[in-house]
Amino acid sequence: MAKDVPVNAVKISLELVDLLRELDGAGVSEVAKQLDKPTSTIHDHLRTLEQQEYLVKEGDTYYVSTRFLQLGAHARSRQKVFKIARPEINELAQVTGEHANLMIEEHGVGVFLYRSRGPDAVRLDTHSGMRVPLQTTALGKSIMANRPREEVERILDRHGLEAVTDRSITDREELFDVLEQVRERGYSYDDEERVKGMRCVAAPILNEDDYAIAAVSVSGPKSRMREERFTEELPNQILKSANVIEVNLTYS
Amino acid sequence: MAKDVPVNAVKISLELVDLLRELDGAGVSEVAKQLDKPTSTIHDHLRTLEQQEYLVKEGDTYYVSTRFLQLGAHARSRQKVFKIARPEINELAQVTGEHANLMIEEHGVGVFLYRSRGPDAVRLDTHSGMRVPLQTTALGKSIMANRPREEVERILDRHGLEAVTDRSITDREELFDVLEQVRERGYSYDDEERVKGMRCVAAPILNEDDYAIAAVSVSGPKSRMREERFTEELPNQILKSANVIEVNLTYS
DNA sequence: ATGTCTTTCCGCTATGGCCGGAAATGAGGA
DNA sequence: TCCTCATTTCCGGCCATAGCGGAAAGACAT
Secondary structure (H helix, E strand, C coil): CCCCCCCHHHHHHHHHHHHHHHHCCECHHHHHHHHCCCHHHHHHHHHHHHHCCCEEEECCEEEECCHHHHHHHHHHHCCHHHHHHHHHHHHHHHHHCCEEEEEEEECCEEEEEEEEECCCCCCCCCCCCCEECHHHCHHHHHHHHCCCHHHHHHHHHHHCCCCCCCCCCCCHHHHHHHHHHHHHHCCEEEECCCCCCEEEEEEEEECCCCCEEEEEEEEEECCCCCHHHHHHHHHHHHHHHHHHHHHHHHCC | CCCCCCCHHHHHHHHHHHHHHHHCCECHHHHHHHHCCCHHHHHHHHHHHHHCCCEEEECCEEEECCHHHHHHHHHHHCCHHHHHHHHHHHHHHHHHCCEEEEEEEECCEEEEEEEEECCCCCCCCCCCCCEECHHHCHHHHHHHHCCCHHHHHHHHHHHCCCCCCCCCCCCHHHHHHHHHHHHHHCCEEEECCCCCCEEEEEEEEECCCCCEEEEEEEEEECCCCCHHHHHHHHHHHHHHHHHHHHHHHHCC
């Protein structure tokens, strides 16, 4: 708990904001309890964040404000790959009927930059901005498979191999074997490794140096993700989309 | 510059983040110059924010990270009116062909919660999360017109009546006259008060106490926003949508 | 009314935020 | 290759202030 960051007060406030997101709003004493700090300290931070308009106060409950919407929209539109991939992702969702997704890596975790719901898509709690361990998604595996091994090692050193379901990969060597296959095959699978009952097919988006800058995927219920559709049709559609995005990225 | 917030360090970091958004990324010395602080101080803050994963560093340039995307998505989906209004806004954009928008008030400013592009919509720099003075949009006027006068006075005291174009309303009494008309008529106009060449029609979304909780609008180029379409057709379509949203809000 | 829980306020104290200065780093340019 | 300039990064000290304990002010039951 010592001095691990230069400005500790900022760290407290940021943890506080993220906690308010998780709790979907809370009062002073609840936050104080969760962060194990005096109420007076938490109160100081809450007031500061509220005065700066990063929180809103309704009664005695504080919530994260839409200031973050502006910052988030900016952070996303800053990514070239986002605006180029978006129409392709929408198209992919339409033709497959399922959810189509775009992921990037940031600080060693997978970030859903965009997702589009197809006509038959099932309700799911995945949403834009969501952060997940890379090895638990087909998207993340496609990204890791096309990064230098040393870089992947650094990411694993930092974040470990936490399991999310009982199908998640938890052994480092096993993961590298899988990544090797993914790299050769050109696309990746996720069979209930993150969400029970869901399967996913993904392909990487590579730059000129064959370095993965993002990945696209289609995900849906296991019942619809099987046989030739799972092994041929979807991979081909996704690879085609990924390729179109790659081409559009180089000429822009 | 004195002690206006309980935790000043947090204020500095937040200003820093917002500056990075405006600049679309910057290095230490540029931020230091803009905020008029020593580079060493700015460096401490940038490192803290980067270690907490709220910024990303590419070379010597810091950018806002997609952590904000997650927080922003949460802040938005927390609003009941968002998920209920979204399909209606999409519909409105489709049938009118123009941009359709949803705005709420937060901390006395108008926040674009959602916007949908119709088939004929013109390119525009307005985007989700954008914050604008209430009196410069039809949306904001519809909201203010259906709030208690004392509340509107407080907002104006806090934010003033800054003009954005030469058509913006800058006189307080004139504004209250306009709001009175808007309240009686049930919908509001914006004739190039925020963006040159753009017109807008908006209607409020009221709760059971006739208190405005949001507003919906359609905006487009002046050339298409005229005659009966501007005075009859669009207002009717928007009022209908607003009414559907109101009904769905009460039964949910 | 009384007690319990919360939020809010107040003022002290030790800490760590802020800063000046210096050391690295890196990008041209000669 | 070496120098120059600009920038980032590191370091150490001082004193403002972040954090906290304690108390007051509400809120809401019983």
